[in-house]
Amino acid sequence: MKKPLQDLSPTPSSSFFARRGLIAALAATPVLPALAQFRVEVSGVGVTQLPIAIAPFRGEESSPQKISAIVLADLERSGQFRGVDASGQSLDEGSRPDLSLWRQRTADSLAVGSVTRLADGRFDVRFRLWDVVRGQDLGGQSYTVPQGDLRLASHRIADYIYEKLTGEKGIFSTRIAYVTKGGSRYTLWVADADGENAQAALASPEPIISPSWSSNGSQLAYVSFESRKPVVYVHNVASGQRRLVANFRGSNSAPAWAPDGGTLAVTLSRDGGSQLYTISSSGGEPRRLTQSNSIDTEPVYSADGSTIYFVSDRGGAPQIYKMGASGGNPTRVTFSGTYNISPSVSGDGRWLAYISRVGGGFKLHVMELATGNVQAITDTTADENPSFAPNSKLIVYATKLQGREALMTTTLDGKIKARLAGQAGDIREPDWGPFQKQ
Known part of the structure; x- marks a missing residue:
């Protein structure tokens, strides 16, 4: 020090x-050499955390970045959200999810999406947010980005979700x-x-x-x-x-x-x-x-x-x-x-x-x-x-x-x-x- x-x-x-x-x-x-890449480890439990499910994005298994994991890590790090198990589901932004299933999983909200590699090497990233409790479509966005901006697109998705559900601006793309x-x-x-x-x-x-x-x-x-x-x-x-x-x-x-x-x-x-x-x-x-x-x-x-x-x-x-x-x-x-x-x-x-x-x-x-x-x-x-x-x-x-x-x-x-x-x-x-x- x-x-x-x-x-x-x-x-x-x-x-x-x-x-x-x-x-x-x-x-x-x-000192030992410093690492430029970090690993996020979240600890602790807040008094009120919103339970949210981030379903695996369709196509992200072949994407260089796992969009859903980045979005969930952002939201959990904020202290405002608690991740709900979203495994075993195949959904994208065009799907009409079975909201009763997600209510059973105790999720208040659900994000779904897709990531597709385009012919020019860029990626098309799309998502949609659902209010599981009220059964409402809360909108979504799409981004066409080079590979190097996939994380930025993920952070902007987290910003959108954070603002929609808390009413305050997200900071994940800062x-x-x-x-x-x-x-x-x-x-x-x-x-x-x-x-x-x-x-x-x-x-x-x-x-x-x-x-x-x-x-x-x-x-x-x-x-x-x-x-x-x-x-x-x-x-x-x-x-x-x-x-x-x-x-x-x-x-x-x-x-x-x-x-x-x-x-x-x-x-x-x-x-x-x-x-x-x-x-x-x-x-x-x-x-x-x-x-x-x-x-x-x-x-x-x-x-x-x-x-x-x-x-x-x-x-x-x-x-x-x-x-x-x-x-x-x-x-x-x-x-x-x-x-x-x-x-x-x-x-x-x-x-x-x-x-x-x-x-x-x-x-x-x-x-x-x-x-x-x-x-x-x-x-x-x-x-x-x-x-x-x-x-x-x-x-x-x-x-x-x-x-x-x-x-x-x-x-x-x-x-x-x-x-x-x-x-x-x-x-x-x-x-x-x-x-x-x-």
């Missing part, structure tokens, strides 16, 4: 310091960014929300930290040490082109996008200690936001862009504060616990996720901002870098599970968790991207 150079606390988790750029010890840590360290090589990955289909955006022999998605999902800001110091870049995900944004004297770190997509909040030490600034995403002269003798870092914007949450040790130990996006007098937000770092604010503005030191370990906590009520939602003790899904219903975070680095997702109550991590390697710094345009 990351080690702070300034030893305010002998901890395995040091996002507070790493995002200041003080992670030289990271480069010396030997993307996550994360960093791995394999040997002496660091890689910034962009992957599907289930961790699969990972594509390398950047590889470097020097550390890469703090990836942050722009509000439209087209760009990633991150910190690279390739110049032997922390420098902020912005990377175009589609083209792979990047531009230098902040390379001032001292440390340049912790980029966070404003919702306008044209501004970044960053932590700079150009004028002495680590302080918060804003800077155009194209670069230029930064504007200072905080004026303190303490360490101010890890800024994040509220969804409406009016507020910045950040970490400061101005009270003697790291705590989370907030202030107006243009600066002003900060207000302390966290009061339970003596060491709180890595804030993430939900898109609906209701929740703050962060990491708190508890008995020498580091655990993911969620605060309801309106009431200040706080709940620890993990059993692990090396949690890092929480990031909300764009529908505010799930959190992705890094941790260590059974002795291995892992990426996890969890519901806000901690009752449904999914492990996204590979079998070996140092996997960290997740950030959940925004909704994708269809």
Whole structure:
């Protein structure tokens, strides 16, 4: 795990310091090679889960991707659904299912479909959703996609089902960014929300930290040490082109996008200690936001862009504060616990996720901002870098599970968790991207 150079606390988790750029010890840590492909393992039981059957899609036995399995895994990972046995049935989107049979199997809803390889090599994917209880056809969709987009089509089917049955937008076709360290090589990955289909955006022999998605999902800001110091870049995900944004004297770190997509909040030490600034995403002269003798870092914007949450040790130990996006007098937000770092604010503005030191370990906590009520939602003790899904219903975070680095997702109550991590390697710094345009 990351080690702070300034030893305010002998901890395995040091996002507070790493995002200041003080992670030289990271480069010396030997780890096993990281795996780009993840396996989803869902655990836990929610209070209310909708029972759904996803019948095997006609033709998927000869498809490179098992559409029905991907859709079911997505829905189960959300914590809102429980899979019902759908074996032994041969159905497609044109079938009129025997709904009494599915009621006997305790399913409230049923998805059926087909996947067909076309002459040009593309695949025709179709599905239909049924309300088993009411006997209603809830509609369906079709996609014609190249082989490489079969998983994306599956995720969009899961999004459709999720929205039809919950009334809220699904997040399965969104993307996550994360960093791995394999040997002496660091890689910034962009992957599907289930961790699969990972594509390398950047590889470097020097550390890469703090990836942050722009509000439209087209760009990633991150910190690279390739110049032997922390420098902020912005990377175009589609083209792979990047531009230098902040390379001032001292440390340049912790980029966070404003919702306008044209501004970044960053932590700079150009004028002495680590302080918060804003800077155009194209670069230029930064504007200072905080004026303190303490360490101010890890800024994040509220969804409406009016507020910045950040970490400061101005009270003697790291705590989370907030202030107006243009600066002003900060207000302390966290009061339970003596060491709180890595804030993430939900898109609906209701929740703050962060990491708190508890008995020498580091655990993911969620605060309801309106009431200040706080709940620890993990059993692990090396949690890092929480990031909300764009529908505010799930959190992705890094941790260590059974002795291995892992990426996890969890519901806000901690009752449904999914492990996204590979079998070996140092996997960290997740950030959940925004909704994708269809």
